[in-house]
Amino acid sequence: MFTKIATRLFTLAVCTLVLGIFSTAAQAALIANLNNTGTSGGVALVGAGVADPNYSLIVQPGSATAVTVDHTIWPIFGGPWVPNNAASRWIGPDASSQGPPGNYTYRTTFTVPNNAILSTVNVSGLWGTDDPSIDILINGNSTGNVSAGFTSLVPFNVTSGFVFGTNTLDFALNNAGGPTGLRVDHIVGTYQIPEPGTVCLAVAAFVATVSVPRRRRSEVQMT
Numbered sequence: 001m002f003t004k005i006a007t008r009l010f011t012l013a014v015c016t017l018v019l020g021i022f023s024t025a026a027q028a029a030l031i032a033n034l035n036n037t038g039t040s041g042g043v044a045l046v047g048a049g050v051a052d053p054n055y056s057l058i059v060q061p062g063s064a065t066a067v068t069v070d071h072t073i074w075p076i077f078g079g080p081w082v083p084n085n086a087a088s089r090w091i092g093p094d095a096s097s098q099g100p101p102g103n104y105t106y107r108t109t110f111t112v113p114n115n116a117i118l119s120t121v122n123v124s125g126l127w128g129t130d131d132p133s134i135d136i137l138i139n140g141n142s143t144g145n146v147s148a149g150f151t152s153l154v155p156f157n158v159t160s161g162f163v164f165g166t167n168t169l170d171f172a173l174n175n176a177g178g179p180t181g182l183r184v185d186h187i188v189g190t191y192q193i194p195e196p197g198t199v200c201l202a203v204a205a206f207v208a209t210v211s212v213p214r215r216r217r218s219e220v221q222m223t
Contacts, residue, residue: 026117026194027193027195028191029113029116029191029192029193030188030189030190031110031112031123031191032111033109033111034123034188034189035054035187036087036088036089036184036187037052037055037088037090037185038052038089038090038091038183039054039087039088040054042087043086044084044085044086044087047068048068048069048070048071049068049070049094051066051067052066052068052091054108055182056108057104057106058106058107059103059105059172060093060099060105061100061102061104061175062093062099062100064099065093066091066092066106066182067092067094067095068090068095069089069090069092069095069181070097071084073096075097075150075179076090080151081128081130081150081179081181082150082151082152082153082183084183085185088184089183090181091106091181091183092179092181097179097181098178098179098180099175099178100175100177101175102175103175104172104173104174104182105170105171105173106171107169107170107171108171108184109167109168110167110169110189111166111167112165112167113191114164114165115194116191117191117192117193118162118163118164119160120192121162121189121190121191122157122190122191123138123157123158123188124155124156124186124188124189125156125185125186125187125188126154126156126184126185126186126187127147127171127182127183127184128148128152128153128182129147129150129173129181129182129183130149130150130179130181131149131175131176132146132149132174133146134146134172134173136158136169136170136171137170137172138170139162140170143156143161150183153185
């Protein structure tokens with residue numbers, strides 16, 4: 001009886017320890033609060049000059065707010081910028097996309113839950129900029145991603161640098177003068193979480209393989 005109780009207590013203790021360190025299996029989950037530019041609740045904002053609720057201009061040559069660019073005028077209508085769609089819009093320092101020369105950085109934030117396996121977090125999507133991009137930064141750290149400009153949207157991928165809780169994702173670009181803007185589309189974040197049941201079953205199986213031979217040895221010695 002004592003051996004059975006001791007084995008169960010040992011299994012419980014090891015399960016608790018293992019759950020705090022690693023998992024032999026995991027399940028995928030989505031980051032809930034990542035959004036494309038120029039959207040609210042996953043739907044493109046209507047109208048020009050509407051403040052983007054998910055992106056803010058944290059670096060700009062002058063005082064500005066990230067707003068939707070008017071798609072009925074150049075450089076979107078009849079211009080070189082890749083057209084908007086139902087899932088994302090160009091944003092810039094004003095509705096006409098005009099801004100002084102200099103560097104611009106647009107920031108969005110998202111949450112990585114405490115139960116995530118941090119090494120599995122990934123954020124990806126498509127982006128375009130006017131003028132050339134500088135970088136995408138995760139929590140202030142460079143990821144080395146660059147855009148192809150404003151005539152097409154190209155993939156970006158962020159695979160490290162995440163923290164539990166609030167994370168910042170910064171899209172940095174330069175404007176030589178005139179039109180400037182940012183477009184982010186198909187942005188998605190994923191992570192994995194441990195499956196506690198699987199871990200505990202694995203530990204229990206391990207404990208069983210250790211305890212059975214010991215019990216047999218004890219029985220042999222008693223005979």
